[in-house]
Amino acid sequence: xxxxxxxTFQILDENGxxxxxxxxxxxxxxxxQDIMYRMVYTRILDQRAVSLGRQGRLGFYAPVAGQEAxxxxxxxxxxxxxxxxxxxxxxxxxxxxxxxxxxxYLFSKGHYKGGQMPEGLxxxxxQIIIGAQIVQTAGIALGxxxxxxxxxxxxxxxxxxxxxxxxxxxxxxxxxFHVPAIFVVQNNQYAISVPxxxxxxxxxIAQKAVAAGIEGVQVDGMDALAVYAATQKARQNAVxxxxxxxxxxxxxxxxxxxxxGDDPTRxxxxxxxxxxxxxxxLVRFRKYLESKDLWSEEKENEIVDEAKADVKAAMKExxxxxxxxxxxxxxxxxxxxxxxxxxQLEEYRAKESSE
Amino acid sequence: xxxxxxxxxxxxAMRTELKNDEDVLLFGEDVGYYGGVFxxxxxxxxxxxxxxxxxxxxxxxxxxGLAIGLGVTGFRPIMEIQxxxxxxxxxxxxxxxxxxxxxxxxxxxxxxxxxxAPFGGGVKTPELHPDSLEGLMAQTPGIRVVxxxxxxxxxxxxxxxxxxxxxxxxxxHMKLYRSLKGEVPEEAYTVDLDKADIKREGDxxxxxxxxxxxxxxxxxxxQLSEENIAAExxxxxxxxxxxxxxxxxxxxxxxxxxxxxxxxxxxxxxAGISAEISERAILHLEAPVARVTAPDTVYxxxxxxxxxxxxxxxxxxxxxxxxxx
Numbered sequence: 001x002x003x004x005x006x007x008t009f010q011i012l013d014e015n016g017x018x019x020x021x022x023x024x025x026x027x028x029x030x031x032x033q034d035i036m037y038r039m040v041y042t043r044i045l046d047q048r049a050v051s052l053g054r055q056g057r058l059g060f061y062a063p064v065a066g067q068e069a070x071x072x073x074x075x076x077x078x079x080x081x082x083x084x085x086x087x088x089x090x091x092x093x094x095x096x097x098x099x100x101x102x103x104x105y106l107f108s109k110g111h112y113k114g115g116q117m118p119e120g121l122x123x124x125x126x127q128i129i130i131g132a133q134i135v136q137t138a139g140i141a142l143g144x145x146x147x148x149x150x151x152x153x154x155x156x157x158x159x160x161x162x163x164x165x166x167x168x169x170x171x172x173x174x175x176x177f178h179v180p181a182i183f184v185v186q187n188n189q190y191a192i193s194v195p196x197x198x199x200x201x202x203x204x205i206a207q208k209a210v211a212a213g214i215e216g217v218q219v220d221g222m223d224a225l226a227v228y229a230a231t232q233k234a235r236q237n238a239v240x241x242x243x244x245x246x247x248x249x250x251x252x253x254x255x256x257x258x259x260x261g262d263d264p265t266r267x268x269x270x271x272x273x274x275x276x277x278x279x280x281x282l283v284r285f286r287k288y289l290e291s292k293d294l295w296s297e298e299k300e301n302e303i304v305d306e307a308k309a310d311v312k313a314a315m316k317e318x319x320x321x322x323x324x325x326x327x328x329x330x331x332x333x334x335x336x337x338x339x340x341x342x343x344q345l346e347e348y349r350a351k352e353s354s355e
Numbered sequence: 356x357x358x359x360x361x362x363x364x365x366x367x368a369m370r371t372e373l374k375n376d377e378d379v380l381l382f383g384e385d386v387g388y389y390g391g392v393f394x395x396x397x398x399x400x401x402x403x404x405x406x407x408x409x410x411x412x413x414x415x416x417x418x419x420g421l422a423i424g425l426g427v428t429g430f431r432p433i434m435e436i437q438x439x440x441x442x443x444x445x446x447x448x449x450x451x452x453x454x455x456x457x458x459x460x461x462x463x464x465x466x467x468x469x470x471x472a473p474f475g476g477g478v479k480t481p482e483l484h485p486d487s488l489e490g491l492m493a494q495t496p497g498i499r500v501v502x503x504x505x506x507x508x509x510x511x512x513x514x515x516x517x518x519x520x521x522x523x524x525x526x527x528h529m530k531l532y533r534s535l536k537g538e539v540p541e542e543a544y545t546v547d548l549d550k551a552d553i554k555r556e557g558d559x560x561x562x563x564x565x566x567x568x569x570x571x572x573x574x575x576x577x578q579l580s581e582e583n584i585a586a587e588x589x590x591x592x593x594x595x596x597x598x599x600x601x602x603x604x605x606x607x608x609x610x611x612x613x614x615x616x617x618x619x620x621x622x623x624x625x626a627g628i629s630a631e632i633s634e635r636a637i638l639h640l641e642a643p644v645a646r647v648t649a650p651d652t653v654y655x656x657x658x659x660x661x662x663x664x665x666x667x668x669x670x671x672x673x674x675x676x677x678x679x680x
Binding site: 135136336 | 380406411412414416417419420421422423424425426427428429430447448451452457458459460461462463464465496497499519520521549596597598599600
């Protein structure tokens, strides 16, 4: 397989100039502004979450700054009825799919109500085990095909996820069953501290699609329009019955792997950080929109204020949510309460009522 | 009523539920056209079509993920793991994913999945085919572990498992597939999960067993009756969670217990039951709770398995020692 097939797909360069007019997606001015709105809002959500995390007011959190184009661009290309099978970093896509912000904070804190999706939302809870969502995606896609719905499922993982056995099993199953699945690998260059080029001898992750007999594409993951266009094409193929696609988005996470003690200065240089920040998805999209007179500092400031206010309101809701009880956890273990849990439920209810 | 082997009863249960509910799907390696390596799914693809009964690529974790994804999109999957030793490949799917779907989503999603796998020794299968790994799954909250010992129970328990909205690990002892026959109703019926069955009543000692060991326990009880020892034989049917009420009630009557399993001694189902009997009925005991198990080695496939596996003689010996304590 010649490498040229996996050249990085790009539409906007680092200066916000269109370099690939032929592939320009058909988006209205409002839609273009909406993509920028979501990316700015997401950047603020991330900044606030990092700050709340450092104050000890959140639980587990994996920063997303640097990945906005990859996350928002791909999610913007799917439909409301489509399914998402996210990894733990993929909270923004869930939120733009309809998952309330305050519930994402409950999930972060380990409260079971964080996993209760709003009625009708087609999404799995963020997956903790690397790659588990990928085999599940094959199953969801097969289910959608069997129901005859024109829906697709999009799953997300990182470059480390592409090393897992489940990554190969999931893609192979999806290919073999010819189902409407989109596998997005957000190659943010590091699996905690291990660089992408130590994950695999393959020149691209996109080319791993060849072995599964499915489409593969590598995209500039700092370019929202390129990510959007690639995902839209993958979705169209999925719902047209043309099978799954693997999309590798080349991006970067500016922050640590998670707020649970990771220190990226131990494995990355500031030169490397600076190099990637020059490709920032927000900067280039802002320049592009400004060149079309579709963006202003004032508009952006309004979004910043809106996001900050939403975070505040969501935190208030979280802090007003009653603490979960062990008896509630026993009740939600399954549909039916087996005899051992029945006994333990009584024990914990008695304990809780005496507190 | 029809006379059926256990494997026919299992096939019949799946046929019944495939007919009864169009969301029931059956899949795994070789289960489709070929009808399964043991012929457990024979004829089902022909009857229900490739859309409902189908082969998968050879990858157990993929099969588990498929079941989870199909479960959340409204199907009721029956997935087959070809031999129990291959469950290690899908351990995350079983113990890490489907077992906690309801909990993790606060009840938003279920895992209405039945995982079928053949297990059990004495039939000269290769390494990692006959192991008794039910104890590993019994350690996992959120998943039931069901092991039938008769054709009647096999059909009724499998129908209950398929209808359950919680995941069930349903284990089929290979030695029992064709070695015994029994009356099995042709219509749909269920046997309650989590409920043990008293297979033989007795006042002197309680035998707690499951799977093929139920038959060894019955054989031991039969021989002991010739010496005027009346053993009560309890067939657990579900090994997680265990029906402790039935066990404790029996022990309070007999004052002695032997817990029997084909698996190795360390940890496992019998260890848990022994501890529960001690906690709940120690003052009713005339002797320590005894266990009959395999030794704590890797399963010695083929040549030594007949010596390694516990049998009715081991049970008789333990029963006598318990009574003479």
